[in-house]
Amino acid sequence: MQIIGAISISNGQPVIYMPLAVILMITAIKDFVEDLKRHKSDKEENNRKAFVIRNGNLVETIWSDIMVGEIIKVFIFINNPQNFLITF
Numbered sequence: 001m002q003i004i005g006a007i008s009i010s011n012g013q014p015v016i017y018m019p020l021a022v023i024l025m026i027t028a029i030k031d032f033v034e035d036l037k038r039h040k041s042d043k044e045e046n047n048r049k050a051f052v053i054r055n056g057n058l059v060e061t062i063w064s065d066i067m068v069g070e071i072i073k074v075f076i077f078i079n080n081p082q083n084f085l086i087t088f
Helices: 016-045
Strands: 049-054 057-061 071-073
Touching: none
Parallel strands: none
Antiparallel strands: 049 057, 049 071
C-alpha cells in the first residue's frame, strides 16, 4: 500500500524496510548469543566424566565417548544427562 502514491502517506516510498532490518538484526544477534551459550553448555556437558562397563571392566570416560548400547554406571547424587534408558 505504501508504493501506491495516491493513498500513501510516504509519497510512494516504502518505509518499512528500515524498521524491519533493525528487528531482524536484533533477532539475529539474540539468536547468535543464545547459540554461543548453548554451544558452551553442550561442550561442558559432553566433557563430564562417566563410568562405562567395557570388556567387563569399569572404565572412566567422558560422555561424548559413550556409544549406543553401552552400560553406564549411574550415581545417585551426580548430575546425569536425562537422555538414556534406565532398566532394572
